[in-house]
Amino acid sequence: MATSHTTLEQVATLAEVSVSTASRALAGKARECRISEKTEQAILQAAKKLGFQASHVAQSLRAQRSGAIGLLVPDASNPFFAAVAREVVIHTKRYGLSTILTDSHGSEDLEEETLSQLKSRRVEGLIVCPVGQVTPYWRELERSGTPVVVVDRWFPDIALPTVAAENAIGSHAATSALIAKGHRQIGCLQGRPGTSSNNERILGYKRALTANDIKFNKSLIRGSDFSEESGFHAACELLKTHPELTALLALSNQNALGALRALNDRNLRTPTDLSLVMFDDAPFAEYVAPPLSVVRQDILTIGRTASELLIEQIRTNRRPKQLLHRVPVQLEIRQSIGPPPHL
Amino acid sequence: MATSHTTLEQVATLAEVSVSTASRALAGKARECRISEKTEQAILQAAKKLGFQASHVAQSLRAQRSGAIGLLVPDASNPFFAAVAREVVIHTKRYGLSTILTDSHGSEDLEEETLSQLKSRRVEGLIVCPVGQVTPYWRELERSGTPVVVVDRWFPDIALPTVAAENAIGSHAATSALIAKGHRQIGCLQGRPGTSSNNERILGYKRALTANDIKFNKSLIRGSDFSEESGFHAACELLKTHPELTALLALSNQNALGALRALNDRNLRTPTDLSLVMFDDAPFAEYVAPPLSVVRQDILTIGRTASELLIEQIRTNRRPKQLLHRVPVQLEIRQSIGPPPHL
C-alpha cells in the first residue's frame, strides 16, 4: 500500500489558511511573520492531526541543498571503515546532514562510478577513503571546489583536505621496539602497494632500520593488500625464503591474523620463535596467544576530524587552509614482542 | 566555491532543442519517441560537453520516488551490523537505490527520532535492526504499509517481515556440545535482556539442559548487554558465585572477549579450567588462545535476504506472505571445548 504522504496543501486546507502561512507557521516563523496565535495553533493542530512531515525532497529542490553527504569506503564491513562511518554519521547528523553510505569494493572503476552517482544526488560534500590510485576523477574533484575530505589513504600531489594517521611514526616506533629487543632480521607484511598508508608505514620501517645500521632489504617485504589472505601468503613466503627472520611487522591487523595462521600451521610460537607487531588495535588483540603488540590508530579522532573538516567546508563554502591533518598513533607493547630466539 | 550544476535547460539551449526533447534523448528514449539521429547526437554532445548530470533531487520530486532507503542499526561500528550494512548497500544499489545509514546508539528515543527523519526524507523502504523494545512507533510502522524489514532483533507480536538467525538452534547445539563433553555446570553470559536474539539464545541453552536432565538455574545467567564490559563483569560474578562452573556460553563475541579477560586475570586456562563457546564467528576466533568454538551466523545471507525482502516490497508495493525468515547457523568446534577438569 502506497504511503501517500500528507502535503502542506492538505494541512493548509484543514487549517483554512494558505500554504504560505502554513509553511511559515510550521517553520517556526510565527513570531517573525506576525502570525496570530490563533492561526498558528490551528495550523499546528492540523499538521499534527494529519501526521504531516514536510518532504525533504521538495525542500531540497527548493533550497538547492540536499542535506546529505556521501561517504565512500573500500569495504564497509572492515572494522576500521565501519568505525569511521559511525563517527561520520553521528557528527554530520548534528548539522542535519544525512549520510549516504557507499562501497567501492576496492575498485577504482566503482569508486569513480559511485562518486558520480553521489554527485547526481547532489550531496553537499564527500568523505572518501580512496582505493589508492590517482585517477583523472580525482583531478576533477580537486578543481571542482566540491566540499570533500580524503581519509586514511591520500595523494601527496592532490590538494584536498586529508585526515590520516601518523603511519610512518607508528611503524618507526614498532620497528624500533623490535630492534631494541635485539632483532635485526625483521620481515614486513605489507598491505596494498602504492597506497599512502602502505607507503608511509614502509617508510617508517625503513627509517628505523637505517637509524640502527641495519641494511634495508626489499625482499623482506611481502604482501599484496591488507587482507588476511595476503598476510598468510606473505608470511608463508617469508618463512620459507628467509628462515633467519626473528620478527614480523604486519601493516594491518588482518595481515597479522594471516601471519598467525601461517605460524600456527608451522607450530611456531610467538614470541619464542618469532616476535610480531601489527598495525591497528583490535578488541581481540589482547586475547590472542600471546597478546599482540599493536600500533593503535585513533579512529574516533580520525572520523570526527574528517566530519568537522567537511562541515566547515560546507558552511564556509571553501577549502580549509591546512590540508593535511595527522592523527597521532600509539604503540602498545604486549607479550608478542620478545628477544630473538638466539639471545 | 558553489558547484552550480548544469541543468537540463542549459543542455537544451546548447543543443538548440526544447527541454522535453533533451529529457527524452538523455533518458534513452530516442527510438521510442522517434527523435532524429541528428538531434539525439546534438543533445548527447551538449550534455557531455557541459558535464550534465540530471538532478536526482528533481527527479525524485517529480517521480515521487526518492530512490533511497534507510538503514538503522544500534551501532554501525559493530562488525555484525557493519557487515549487514555492506550487504544492504551492495544489493540495493543494484536497484538504483542509495542507502542512508543511521545509528540509534541503542536508544529507543533516538531510534524513533531517526526513523521519523528518514520518513521525511521519503525513503522508499527501511531496514531496521531495532534496539529491542516495542514502542508505539513500531505499531504505527506495522499499520503504515511502508516497506520495511526487521533484522536480527524482532518482535513476535508485530507483523513485519523479519530476518533473523536460528538463534535457539545455535545455542542448543553449542550447549549440547558442552554437555556431550561431560559438562553439567554451564554458565551463560547474556546480551541485552528482552531482545529476541538474547531470549532465543537463552531458550536454546535452557532446552539443551532440560533435554539432558540438567536442572536450569537462572542464577547461572549473567550480563546486561552484548558488550565486552558486560561479558567481563558477568564472568567475574559467575566465577565468584559459582566456582563449580566448568563451561561458559557467551551470547556474543564481545561477551566472550570480556570472559577471556576475566579468565586471564585469574590465571584460568581454556579449556583446561573452563570450556568456552561463543556466538558469532569472528576472524580472530581461530587465533585466540585457544582457538574459540563459535556459533557462526551467516551475515551475508542475512543482509542479502533483508535487501531482497525490502526490494520485493518496494516493487510489488505489499508485504510478503512469509514474514519470518530464519537463517541457519553453524556450530564450529575448536579447541576451546574440552572435558571438565575433574574428568
Place this chain on the structure above:
DNA sequence: GTGAAAGCGCTAACAC
C-alpha cells in the same frame, strides 16, 4: 519529430 505547459511539494518575494 518536436515543443509548450503543467505539476511534483515546498519556500520566499511581493502584494494588500
Place this chain on the structure above:
DNA sequence: GTGTTAGCGCTTTCAC
C-alpha cells in the same frame, strides 16, 4: 497578518 505567485529541475501528457 495573510494570500498570491513564481520557481527550484525534471518528466510527461497533449498538441501540432
